[in-house]
Amino acid sequence: MSFLLPTNEIRKDFPILDTKVHGKPLVYVDNAATTHKPQVVIDSLVNYYQTLNSNIHRGIHYLSEAATQEYEAVREKVRAFVNARNTCEIIFTRNATEAINLVARSWGETNVKAGDEIVLSQLEHHSNLIPWQMLATKTGATLKFIPVDKEGQLDLSNLDQLITNKTKIVAFTLMSNVLGTMPPADKIIKRAKAVGAVTLCDASQYAAHAKTDVQALDCDFLVFSAHKMCGPTGVGVLYGKEAILNAMPPFLGGGEMISHVEWDKATWNVLPSKFEAGTPNIADVIAFGPALDYLNKIGLDKIHEHEMTLTQRLLDGMAANPNVILFGPKTTENRGGVVSFELDHIHPHDIGTVLDFEGIAIRAGHHCAQPLMSVLGVPATARVSFYFYNTPEEVDMVLRALEKANAYFHRPVKTNTLPQTPKGQVQGVVTK
Amino acid sequence: MSFLLPTNEIRKDFPILDTKVHGKPLVYVDNAATTHKPQVVIDSLVNYYQTLNSNIHRGIHYLSEAATQEYEAVREKVRAFVNARNTCEIIFTRNATEAINLVARSWGETNVKAGDEIVLSQLEHHSNLIPWQMLATKTGATLKFIPVDKEGQLDLSNLDQLITNKTKIVAFTLMSNVLGTMPPADKIIKRAKAVGAVTLCDASQYAAHAKTDVQALDCDFLVFSAHKMCGPTGVGVLYGKEAILNAMPPFLGGGEMISHVEWDKATWNVLPSKFEAGTPNIADVIAFGPALDYLNKIGLDKIHEHEMTLTQRLLDGMAANPNVILFGPKTTENRGGVVSFELDHIHPHDIGTVLDFEGIAIRAGHHCAQPLMSVLGVPATARVSFYFYNTPEEVDMVLRALEKANAYFHRPVKTNTLPQTPKGQVQGVVTK
Amino acid sequence: MMDNLDSLYREVILDHFQNPRHHGALTEPTVAVDGKNPLCGDEITLQLSVENGVIKDVAWDGKGCAISQASISVLAENVVGKTIIEAKEMINNVKGVMNGSVEVETLDMGDLEALAGVRQFPVRIKCALLGWTTLEEAFKELNI
Amino acid sequence: MMDNLDSLYREVILDHFQNPRHHGALTEPTVAVDGKNPLCGDEITLQLSVENGVIKDVAWDGKGCAISQASISVLAENVVGKTIIEAKEMINNVKGVMNGSVEVETLDMGDLEALAGVRQFPVRIKCALLGWTTLEEAFKELNI
Ligand SMILES: Cc1ncc(COP(=O)(O)O)c(C=O)c1O
Numbered sequence A, B: 001m002s003f004l005l006p007t008n009e010i011r012k013d014f015p016i017l018d019t020k021v022h023g024k025p026l027v028y029v030d031n032a033a034t035t036h037k038p039q040v041v042i043d044s045l046v047n048y049y050q051t052l053n054s055n056i057h058r059g060i061h062y063l064s065e066a067a068t069q070e071y072e073a074v075r076e077k078v079r080a081f082v083n084a085r086n087t088c089e090i091i092f093t094r095n096a097t098e099a100i101n102l103v104a105r106s107w108g109e110t111n112v113k114a115g116d117e118i119v120l121s122q123l124e125h126h127s128n129l130i131p132w133q134m135l136a137t138k139t140g141a142t143l144k145f146i147p148v149d150k151e152g153q154l155d156l157s158n159l160d161q162l163i164t165n166k167t168k169i170v171a172f173t174l175m176s177n178v179l180g181t182m183p184p185a186d187k188i189i190k191r192a193k194a195v196g197a198v199t200l201c202d203a204s205q206y207a208a209h210a211k212t213d214v215q216a217l218d219c220d221f222l223v224f225s226a227h228k229m230c231g232p233t234g235v236g237v238l239y240g241k242e243a244i245l246n247a248m249p250p251f252l253g254g255g256e257m258i259s260h261v262e263w264d265k266a267t268w269n270v271l272p273s274k275f276e277a278g279t280p281n282i283a284d285v286i287a288f289g290p291a292l293d294y295l296n297k298i299g300l301d302k303i304h305e306h307e308m309t310l311t312q313r314l315l316d317g318m319a320a321n322p323n324v325i326l327f328g329p330k331t332t333e334n335r336g337g338v339v340s341f342e343l344d345h346i347h348p349h350d351i352g353t354v355l356d357f358e359g360i361a362i363r364a365g366h367h368c369a370q371p372l373m374s375v376l377g378v379p380a381t382a383r384v385s386f387y388f389y390n391t392p393e394e395v396d397m398v399l400r401a402l403e404k405a406n407a408y409f410h411r412p413v414k415t416n417t418l419p420q421t422p423k424g425q426v427q428g429v430v431t432k
Numbered sequence C, D: 001m002m003d004n005l006d007s008l009y010r011e012v013i014l015d016h017f018q019n020p021r022h023h024g025a026l027t028e029p030t031v032a033v034d035g036k037n038p039l040c041g042d043e044i045t046l047q048l049s050v051e052n053g054v055i056k057d058v059a060w061d062g063k064g065c066a067i068s069q070a071s072i073s074v075l076a077e078n079v080v081g082k083t084i085i086e087a088k089e090m091i092n093n094v095k096g097v098m099n100g101s102v103e104v105e106t107l108d109m110g111d112l113e114a115l116a117g118v119r120q121f122p123v124r125i126k127c128a129l130l131g132w133t134t135l136e137e138a139f140k141e142l143n144i
């Protein structure tokens, strides 16, 4: 486990990595929030607006035809990227969040009734939780959760009791954005199929870091966001099996998703148009194409290996620092390059601020996973998350900065006011 | 009416205008579909991805804070652009279509019941029709339409019978994307208020071409798309009055729109976050800022005047061509720079193709307004639509190309097969 | 005008457009079906008179662009007198030409050849196929 | 470490963070309210003992970052013995310093001054205000 990509070469493709932050070179390890974009993606946007810009699908002039072809070519690239059977199974949304809402509204409100059960995992991001809460509230269905064990892995020991004949849908993440855990999707999907439940995989964290194969997974839906995988903001992907998508009512109404419109009724366009109402985010979808090419060129297997090398180094370094409290898996088994931790007696936001002044961008907070925080017993964690352009040197800089943070908050201070005498009513002044 | 903007200077800001199409200089008069983007907008995207790229709102590091500030600064720019009272009344969506769906779902499903009436106009784009059809179907409400008169203006003579105590919402366009008509919004809104109905203005065509003032209009909702006003694709705007937005349930669930989340329930964030679930289209929202600055610099009044000069020239030229059948207003009164027409005996798509080979980009089709087409008695029209970078010379090129198209389709052809003798059963062979 | 434009609107096509064959209606059609191009909203009606598996006569009506009108006029001219088997093969060949899987030179299609130019105009392929997919629908109606 | 970082985490702040004043609970508080920073999810509890419009004692508990902990510790130290009127003015002043409408130099705020550095860190302003907005809530609870 010490494979490394040629980051020297790779980093040249990412102009932002040369940024200085507070006078220090940027160390960007907040990739689970969003990744940076290679120059080819930026160039694609420039090229689009300078030579192709046009509305698509209904235009008869040169620009419109050219833009339409480029847009649809990316749909085919996405199909190949996740190995879907058919290009019409790829729907472009704004982000993964919208894709999940689309399923919860369009599929959910048609198929879920009072008394039905919706099974999620305790690892879920709010985006794969709130839409199901809304659906449950509206329909009278019940939410159930696959629990997280001490190592941050899903505990499947009661899977057969959790996923039953009452279960209509099982929606879970392929990789936790907090702990990095990669749950055993095959087992969960197998059980869901046994009871006839539909499955949705949240690949928001996964798709950028390991090969996604919807046919091998055999899930019914899968979602992810372009911005977390070298693509621009404003583009999400919903994969759905053709037969299920065909049976679903449309989500948003408007231009492009219709076939024949009368005053009080309309018929719907075929897939994928049925689910893409209004003018799409044309430029950004097109720019997602070179992002996918770029990832394919580097290779998802190698990306994962590289990240595991960095993760191992980080975990080793953290194990050597007695002030670090690690959440989630302690090894590189079944995980991605996302690591959550605390420093003893230092709030994650304070860690974040100190690291920021070292040029290091980490995330601190609940990571849009408040219920999972309650399982961990903390309101927030600090989180380091890698991508293929990160280096072992950067890992070392993070580790050193954590030591500095520790020293900084435990430095001796001149007490400038005398500690007040505790008043009668004040019990137990806890000195931190 | 002969004011013209300095297009020589302006056109330098739009690199795409130098494109050659089929060997001819591009004449882009398909601006109602989407407009081109000045270089400052393209530069903003490049700058964002090269120096600022980061997820927003929850980050504690430099990039995230900087990106958040830029993103929120654009919200304030949009507020000023439409003169909203409060920045929190501006919600970013993917496009105008999504904004209308948000209202139809979130406001509509909460407030509209069986027997209620929804009033639209016959001018509406599918995006301001289908969401209301869906709402009507779901709730049992009825749709009613303000009719279009022969001149393409709304006929308000029966407004009091159309908008009644049963009316819950009146949703109509501020400018028709087919005929260019600008309906008298003040009268419609006044009547809606008199019966306590909520109003939604579709400013998709209007906002780019004339000054929008939501306080003067006193509408409850207003929507538009950035891509139709020099901004990037993937950004729409929903303006809503604060009190109404506050009373509405959220539309999409996910990250950022929540406040406190438990396993089975959650509380919502304040406006505008409540309606912006998941990672927004950060780069494009930020790039919409320079687009608004650019429009403000030129001045919306001047843009409208310039377009009316071009429109007058086009209408005059068309009136002189006996083959042109014009739809909609014959003058520059109460209209924008969108002109729909037919050429006698030539299908709009054929006109479009011929013009494309002249380098001229027009649109041909139903323009996402099939019901309006039925009022006009045609399946499709050809449409020219201007923006401030178009020139009188371009108008003349369009007019000349229309004459060419006419000549082209009426050129004598060598009949290479003898016309078949009509068989007994074939009645009335109509020679076109 | 430019070469390319003429490669779409060949003389043969303009001829059919200006002098459409079999335009109108049959008094006693065996089958009548509507076909619609969802992209543009144009619609045609196609009527067939079929006897013993042979297309005896064809008539059509409806609106559309020059390509769609010419294509259906060519269709009408070509299928009259043909067996349904032959007509189906013709449909497949035209589709093949349009999606690029069949070289038009390998076929003996008469005026149909003139439609091959449409292949360079992706948005107009649906126009050229409108008549042919409607004919397919007609056969489906007849359960043949 | 850098100057800027020290301008956020001044010695006074670290002192309050390391030795929080009035941390704990009152046996018979007049009022007890919870305050939450929705951005980060951190939560505190603030208890007051109020007599004749004067804040006799304060205690607090809860988790948060150094800024929030120090700020509430400073708050506690400052408001004990003050009238509610005076405390309210103090709240306004602190808010004013944070949103830039009040210059900290114009005030005589003691340790409070150390909080002014937070102004340069927009996302941490909510942390610095957490205690103060909770105090405001407490007054609302008391209808004063
Ligand atoms: C009047 C009108 N309303 C709504 C829309 C929908 O805009 P978008 O496709 O950007 O959502 C359009 C765009 O064509 C329009 O012209």
Ligand SMILES: Cc1ncc(COP(=O)(O)O)c(C=O)c1O
Pocket: A032, A033, A095, A096, A097, A098, A125, A127, A128, A173, A175, A176, A177, A202, A204, A205, A225, A368, B255, B277, B278, B279, B280
């Ligand atoms: C696991 C997971 N699911 C869903 C999302 C939502 O993605 P987006 O905000 O792009 O919709 C995220 C992003 O933070 C995530 O990490």
Ligand code: FES
Pocket: B349, C037, C040, C041, C042, C064, C065, C066, C067, C068, C126, C127, C130
């Ligand atoms: S444009 Fe309608 S059939 Fe060709």
Ligand code: FES
Pocket: A347, A349, D037, D040, D041, D042, D064, D065, D066, D067, D068, D126, D127, D130
């Ligand atoms: S980070 Fe939670 S209070 Fe400061």
